[in-house]
Amino acid sequence: MQEILDASAPSDWRVPDPKNTLYLDLDSGQVVIELAPAFAPAHVANIRAMAKNGYWNGMSINRSQDNFVVQWGDPAEEDKDRKPMGRGTKPKLPAEFARKSDGLPFDRLPDADGWAPQVGFSNGFPAGRDPATNTAWMAHCYGAVGAGRDVAADSSNATELYVVTGQSPRQLDRNITLVGRVIKGMELLSVLPRGTGPLGFYEQPSQRTPIRSVRLAADVPKKDRVAIEVLRTDTPLFTDLVESRRNRRDEWYKHMAGHIDLCNVPLPTRAPPPKPVKPATAPKSKAKPKTKKR
Amino acid sequence: MQEILDASAPSDWRVPDPKNTLYLDLDSGQVVIELAPAFAPAHVANIRAMAKNGYWNGMSINRSQDNFVVQWGDPAEEDKDRKPMGRGTKPKLPAEFARKSDGLPFDRLPDADGWAPQVGFSNGFPAGRDPATNTAWMAHCYGAVGAGRDVAADSSNATELYVVTGQSPRQLDRNITLVGRVIKGMELLSVLPRGTGPLGFYEQPSQRTPIRSVRLAADVPKKDRVAIEVLRTDTPLFTDLVESRRNRRDEWYKHMAGHIDLCNVPLPTRAPPPKPVKPATAPKSKAKPKTKKR
Numbered sequence: 001m002q003e004i005l006d007a008s009a010p011s012d013w014r015v016p017d018p019k020n021t022l023y024l025d026l027d028s029g030q031v032v033i034e035l036a037p038a039f040a041p042a043h044v045a046n047i048r049a050m051a052k053n054g055y056w057n058g059m060s061i062n063r064s065q066d067n068f069v070v071q072w073g074d075p076a077e078e079d080k081d082r083k084p085m086g087r088g089t090k091p092k093l094p095a096e097f098a099r100k101s102d103g104l105p106f107d108r109l110p111d112a113d114g115w116a117p118q119v120g121f122s123n124g125f126p127a128g129r130d131p132a133t134n135t136a137w138m139a140h141c142y143g144a145v146g147a148g149r150d151v152a153a154d155s156s157n158a159t160e161l162y163v164v165t166g167q168s169p170r171q172l173d174r175n176i177t178l179v180g181r182v183i184k185g186m187e188l189l190s191v192l193p194r195g196t197g198p199l200g201f202y203e204q205p206s207q208r209t210p211i212r213s214v215r216l217a218a219d220v221p222k223k224d225r226v227a228i229e230v231l232r233t234d235t236p237l238f239t240d241l242v243e244s245r246r247n248r249r250d251e252w253y254k255h256m257a258g259h260i261d262l263c264n265v266p267l268p269t270r271a272p273p274p275k276p277v278k279p280a281t282a283p284k285s286k287a288k289p290k291t292k293k294r
Numbered sequence: 295m296q297e298i299l300d301a302s303a304p305s306d307w308r309v310p311d312p313k314n315t316l317y318l319d320l321d322s323g324q325v326v327i328e329l330a331p332a333f334a335p336a337h338v339a340n341i342r343a344m345a346k347n348g349y350w351n352g353m354s355i356n357r358s359q360d361n362f363v364v365q366w367g368d369p370a371e372e373d374k375d376r377k378p379m380g381r382g383t384k385p386k387l388p389a390e391f392a393r394k395s396d397g398l399p400f401d402r403l404p405d406a407d408g409w410a411p412q413v414g415f416s417n418g419f420p421a422g423r424d425p426a427t428n429t430a431w432m433a434h435c436y437g438a439v440g441a442g443r444d445v446a447a448d449s450s451n452a453t454e455l456y457v458v459t460g461q462s463p464r465q466l467d468r469n470i471t472l473v474g475r476v477i478k479g480m481e482l483l484s485v486l487p488r489g490t491g492p493l494g495f496y497e498q499p500s501q502r503t504p505i506r507s508v509r510l511a512a513d514v515p516k517k518d519r520v521a522i523e524v525l526r527t528d529t530p531l532f533t534d535l536v537e538s539r540r541n542r543r544d545e546w547y548k549h550m551a552g553h554i555d556l557c558n559v560p561l562p563t564r565a566p567p568p569k570p571v572k573p574a575t576a577p578k579s580k581a582k583p584k585t586k587k588r
Binding site for chain 1: 361407409460539545546
C-alpha cells in the first residue's frame with residue numbers, strides 16, 4: 001500500500017472543505033471529523049450552527065461501549081435544564097437515513113456485501129446503494145459519526161453525536177442519521193475507558209471525558225486550522241490501492257482473500273507535502289518551475 | 295436478545311474446559327481466553343506448557359495498533375537473550391491455518407460472507423468453511439487470539455500472541471494460526487493506549503502494559519477459577535438469538551437488515567446462576583421460589 005501512496009500525484013488527494021470539517025478538542029488531543037452534507041444536509045446545518053454557538057464546549061463524552069460507540073453531548077439532555085442549542089439551530093430535524101442515489105457520486109466496489117445491494121464510496125464516505133429503490137446511505141464503518149435518536153425516526157437534532165469504535169454495526173445503516181466520519185484522531189476516542197452503566201454510559205460524572213471545544217474549521221483562523229489531505233476515492237490510484245488490499249501480494253500472505261469488505265478499506269490521510277521553496281537568488285540549475293505545486 | 299437469554303435453559307450454556315481456558319492477569323483486571331485445540335492442537339499444546347512454566351509472567355503487552363490488534367510476548371524476542379520457552383514446549387510448530395472440516399461440528403449461518411464460502415460457529419468459535427477443499431478455519435473476529443509469525447508460514451511458536459481489537463481483519467484468515475478467543479475482559483485490552491511506533495509497537499518500554507501472569511485454569515486451584523458459562527452455538531435458542539439480531543423487531547429499528555455478519559453475532563457469557571438452595575425450614579410465605587434467578 002505504501003508503494004502505491006508514494007506514487008500518488010497531488011491530484012489523488014483532496015483537502016476537506018473547512019465548512020465541512022469539525023474539530024473536537026479533548027485534553028488528549030484533537031479529533032477531526034469530515035461532515036457529509038450530501039447525505040445529511042439538515043443535521044450538518046444544525047451541527048455547523050451549534051459549533052458556531054459553542055454548544056458542546058465544556059460538555060463531555062458520556063458513553064463508551066466496548067466494541068460499539070462513544071457518544072457525547074449534554075449530560076442533562078433529558079432534563080429541563082438542558083443547554084439551549086442556540087441561534088440558527090432547528091429543534092426538530094427530518095430523519096436523514098438515506099437519500100436519492102441519482103446524482104450522487106458513487107465509486108462502487110465490485111465486492112459482495114451482505115448488508116447492501118451495492119457498496120462503495122461517495123466523496124470518500126463508505127456508503128451503500130440500492131438501485132431498485134434509487135437510494136444511497138452512509139455505512140456504519142469504524143469512525144462513522146452519527147446523531148443519536150430516540151424511538152421516533154425524526155427524534156435526532158444532532159445534539160448527541162456518536163462515533164463507531166467497534167466492529168462495523170451495519171445493522172444501524174438506514175436506521176439512524178450518519179453525519180460524517182472521523183478522519184484524524186480515532187485513537188483518542190477508541191481508548192476511552194468503557195462505561196459500566198447500561199449501554200456503556202459512565203456511572204459517575206467524574207468518569208466522563210471533558211470536551212474543550214467543538215469548532216467548525218471555517219470558524220477557526222486559517223493559521224490555526226489542521227493541514228490534512230484525504231485520499232480521493234474516485235481515482236485509478238484508489239482502485240489500485242483497494243486491489244492491493246483485496247489480494248495482498250507481499251511475501252507474508254500465503255492465501256489471497258479475493259475479497260475486501262467495505263469497512264476494511266483504508267482511507268488514508270496525510271499532512272500536505274511541503275510546498276517547494278523558491279531560492280532567494282536565481283537558481284543556477286535549469287530545473288523547470290513546478291506548475292502544480294500545492 | 296435479553297428476553298431470549300432470560301428464557302434459556304441450563305443446557306443452552308456450557309462451561310469452558312479448564313484445560314482450554316487461559317487467564318491473562320493485568321493490573322487492570324483479568325482477561326479470560328478460551329483455547330481451540332480442535333483448530334490449533336500444536337499451538338495450544340505449546341501455550342499450555344508455557345503457561346505452566348510461567349513463561350509470560352512478568353512480560354508485557356508490547357503493541358497496540360488502533361483498529362487492529364494488541365500483542366504480547368517477550369520484548370527481547372528477536373534477541374539472543376530471549377527467555378527460554380521451557381519444559382514441554384516445542385521450538386518449532388506447524389502452521390495451523392486451517393484443518394479438515396470433516397468431523398468438525400459446524401453451526402452454519404445462512405448469511406452470505408465475502409471471505410468464506412460458508413461461515414458459522416464451531417464449538418462457539420466463529421469459523422469459515424469450504425466444502426470444495428474440505429477445510430475449516432477460525433475467523434478473525436473481534437476478540438480472536440492468534441499466534442504472531444514471521445514470513446515463513448511455520449514460524450510461529452505461540453510465544454507471541456495477539457488479540458483482534460478492531461474491525462475484523464478477515465484477510466488474515468487462513469494466513470496465520472488462531473488459537474482461541476477472548477471470552478471475558480476484552481475491554482481491558484481494547485482501551486490500551488495505541489503505540490506510536492511502526493505497527494503500533496510502543497516506542498518506550500515504560501509504555502508497555504505489564505503482565506502479572508498467564509495461567510491455564512486447570513493449573514489454578516478450583517476455588518480461584520473464574521465461574522463463567524458461554525452460550526452454546528448448536529442450539530435452537532442460539533438460532534433464535536441470531537435471528538433476533540439479524541432482523542431487529544423492537545420499536546427502535548425502522549429497517550430490518552435481513553442479514554448478519556459472522557463477526558456481528560454476539561456470543562454471550564454469564565456467571566453461572568447460583569444453585570437453588572433448599573431452605574432449612576419451611577418458608578412461611580407463599581411466594582414461589584425463584585428457580586431461574588441469576
